[in-house]
Amino acid sequence: MRSFADMNPAAVTVHLLLTACITIFCMEPLLLGISLLCAVTFYLVKNGGANRGFHLFALGVPALFALLNPLWNQHGTTVLFVLNDRAVTAEALCYGAVTGIRLAAVLYWFRIFSELTDSEKLFYLFRFLSPRIAMVLSMAIRNLTLYREQMKKIRQSQKALGLYREAHLIDDIRGGVRIFSVLLTWALENGIITANSMTARGYGTGRRSSYTTFRWHMRDAVLLGVSLVLAAVCIRSAAAGAMHWEFYPVCDAPPHGLLWFAGVGAYLLLSLLPLIYEGKEALTWHRLRSRI
Amino acid sequence: MIVLKSARLRSLLRTALPFLIMPAIILVTALGWRAEHYALVSFVMVLLALLLFLSGFEKREIGTRRMILVSVMTALSVVGRLLPLLKPITALTVLSAMYLGSEAGFLVGALSAVLSNFVMGQGPWTPFQMFAWGIIGFLAGLLAKPLRRSRLLLFCYGAVSGLTYSLLLDVWTVVWTYGEFTLREYAAAAMTALPYTVLYAISNLLFLMLFAKPVGDKLHRIEVKYGL
Numbered sequence: 197m198r199s200f201a202d203m204n205p206a207a208v209t210v211h212l213l214l215t216a217c218i219t220i221f222c223m224e225p226l227l228l229g230i231s232l233l234c235a236v237t238f239y240l241v242k243n244g245g246a247n248r249g250f251h252l253f254a255l256g257v258p259a260l261f262a263l264l265n266p267l268w269n270q271h272g273t274t275v276l277f278v279l280n281d282r283a284v285t286a287e288a289l290c291y292g293a294v295t296g297i298r299l300a301a302v303l304y305w306f307r308i309f310s311e312l313t314d315s316e317k318l319f320y321l322f323r324f325l326s327p328r329i330a331m332v333l334s335m336a337i338r339n340l341t342l343y344r345e346q347m348k349k350i351r352q353s354q355k356a357l358g359l360y361r362e363a364h365l366i367d368d369i370r371g372g373v374r375i376f377s378v379l380l381t382w383a384l385e386n387g388i389i390t391a392n393s394m395t396a397r398g399y400g401t402g403r404r405s406s407y408t409t410f411r412w413h414m415r416d417a418v419l420l421g422v423s424l425v426l427a428a429v430c431i432r433s434a435a436a437g438a439m440h441w442e443f444y445p446v447c448d449a450p451p452h453g454l455l456w457f458a459g460v461g462a463y464l465l466l467s468l469l470p471l472i473y474e475g476k477e478a479l480t481w482h483r484l485r486s487r488i
Numbered sequence: 489m490i491v492l493k494s495a496r497l498r499s500l501l502r503t504a505l506p507f508l509i510m511p512a513i514i515l516v517t518a519l520g521w522r523a524e525h526y527a528l529v530s531f532v533m534v535l536l537a538l539l540l541f542l543s544g545f546e547k548r549e550i551g552t553r554r555m556i557l558v559s560v561m562t563a564l565s566v567v568g569r570l571l572p573l574l575k576p577i578t579a580l581t582v583l584s585a586m587y588l589g590s591e592a593g594f595l596v597g598a599l600s601a602v603l604s605n606f607v608m609g610q611g612p613w614t615p616f617q618m619f620a621w622g623i624i625g626f627l628a629g630l631l632a633k634p635l636r637r638s639r640l641l642l643f644c645y646g647a648v649s650g651l652t653y654s655l656l657l658d659v660w661t662v663v664w665t666y667g668e669f670t671l672r673e674y675a676a677a678a679m680t681a682l683p684y685t686v687l688y689a690i691s692n693l694l695f696l697m698l699f700a701k702p703v704g705d706k707l708h709r710i711e712v713k714y715g716l
Contacts, residue, residue, distance in 0.1 A: 216612070224712065268676060306612055317499070332559045333599055339563030347567065369698070376568050377702040384710050387560040391553040400552055 197481045199242075200470040204416035205317040209309070211419060214427040215467050216305040219298060221431075224439035227463050228297045228483065234467035235304035241474065242311065254303040258296035265292025271444040291443040308470075343379060350378050393443055419469070421459075426466040433459025534615045538598065538622070539573055554716055557588055558595050565600045574687075577604060578649055579695035580703065581625040588630020588716065597621030616660045617648035624649045639700065646696040650689035654681060 200208065219231045245251075265288055267279070272287025313321075322330040354375060394400075415431045433439055438455035442448040450456060565580040577600045582710045585593020601617040628635060628645065635642045662670075678685070710716065 250552035258593060268673075270589055270701065302612060308604075318602070328555065329525055329595070329599075332562070332595065333602065336562040336566075336599060337604055337606075339559060340566060340656045343563055373698050373702070376564075376699075377706070379567070380703060380706055381563060383560050384557065384706060387556045388553060388710065391556040394556070395552050 197200050199476050200473050201312045203419055203473075204410050204412055205320050206410075207416040207420040207423075208312060209467075211423040211469060212305055212309045212312075214423055216302050216309075218427060218430050218434070218463060218466070219301045219305065220441045222434050222440070222459075222463075222479065223294065223441045223443075224460065225294050225297070225441065227439060227460055228301060230460070230464050232301040232304065232466060234471065235301055235308060238470050238473050238474075239304055239308055239311075240455075241471070242308070250307060254300055258300040258303075261299065262289075262292040262296030265295065266399060272443045281351055287443050287445070287447055289445060290447055294441070294443075316409065323408075339383070343383060346382060347375060347379055350382075354378075369378060419473075423466060423469065426462040426469075429462035430459050430466065433462070498568055534619050538615060538618060551716075553714060554588060554592055557710070557716075558592050558599070561588070561592075561596045562599045562603055565596065566604045574691035574695070576695040576699065577601070577621060578624060578653065578692045579699050580647060582635075582642070582646060582649065582696070583627040583699060583703045583707065584624040585628035586632045587704070588629075588644075589640070589712055590632070591624045593625030593629040594622040595625075597623075597625035613657070613660055616657060620653050620656045624653065636704075642700060643693055643696055646692040647689045650692035651685060654685035654688050657681075658685075668680065 215231070219228060222228070266284045267274075267282070269288040269291070270283060270285070272285030272291075274286040274287055275283045276289070277284055277379045315334070319330050319334045319337075322333055354371065359371070359374070436455055438450055438453060439459045440450055561580060561584040565575075565577045568576045568580065577597070581593060581597040581600065584596045588596075598618040598621060601614060601621050605614050605617070628649075631645065635645060655678065658674065658681055661677045661681070662674045
């Protein structure tokens, strides 16, 4: 069964970036609610409730901001109560809640992005920018594990030599710096050797052929096209001010005209796209299985 | 497949970005748009600035050895977390910039941000971190001569760049939580983040004190030995 993550990373990235950016862009509580709900649902569908720490962070920090905003912010006209000679207004409370929802939604979308994008996909995305940077980054990723292994070896030999003690913090830091220093010498020489053998094999002398693990299929093109069209509708609607609430001095919603419906509807579809795709795939899977 | 493969497009981008596109965005924002678009505009601007630097890197003949050393230093700055909470990225970025040049410094800083966020979690803050660390590295490369001569100056640069980094990231916090930038909210955010800012400046100083001698000597040795 295919999942949303198996689509071409470029199409997935464009879709998620558009979804997240429109969330930041619009001050329309309904749209932000849709955004947060879709993001949380998709994240839960993909990961289950496993990552409690992230949920706590992504919902807790915005909630804190939402609660603190009325304490700092004195704008607004409807005074709810007075605290320490400072007026707490209903408008500031609303504004805080809406910005909190917006922050949480953006955090979830980016979390989904990093869950879906492993290092290989990031490497692929960087190639759009510059093949050379992609090369450096992918070598750095490989070096990470290489150096961790080497560090372990160095630590063991330092211990065997009696040079490394963990008696107290200063000793620990000194030992750590020594290990790092040994690792650095080794890593630099190793890097030069790598560079030499790359030069010997003709790196950088001519055009390089390249191999990509990710191909463009019809479904990727459809995802890209649909996301772009839906985002364009949203942005058109937002640019006309159809989805912009004013909070100060009083909460003021824009009139619910055609543009408003178009914008919110397009955004609903846009943020539902991953769920729709996964649902469609699951349906196909079950239908084919029952037929056999 | 690769958008920036053609050299002509890259050079066009390099001239168009700083002189046409970026001022145009600033003008349009300043004249017509509402404050809510600050977040988006700043995000786009930072992305464009990164694109500018990175497309410049693609064109320059930087040499295979230097390129590999950039990837080595990037990986080391992520591996070298000797103490919990403290990151040596700034210290190693500054040191690499001093010995490998400002472009290499920019890359070590920017790519370390990407790489360490694989562990810490990518987010909308990644481009800002890339930009902040990249600029710290780039400036250190420009100041390489005085920084190599005076240890005291190097330590000062480390502490100041730690402060600058935190203050830059506080701008991000304000713009993204409130959707607009006001001095009062910036001051509030900076005050809340004060312990981290201080911790950050101290940790930079500490790592530079620990690493300046061994790392500096070794990079210098590589520089002399292989004629970089």
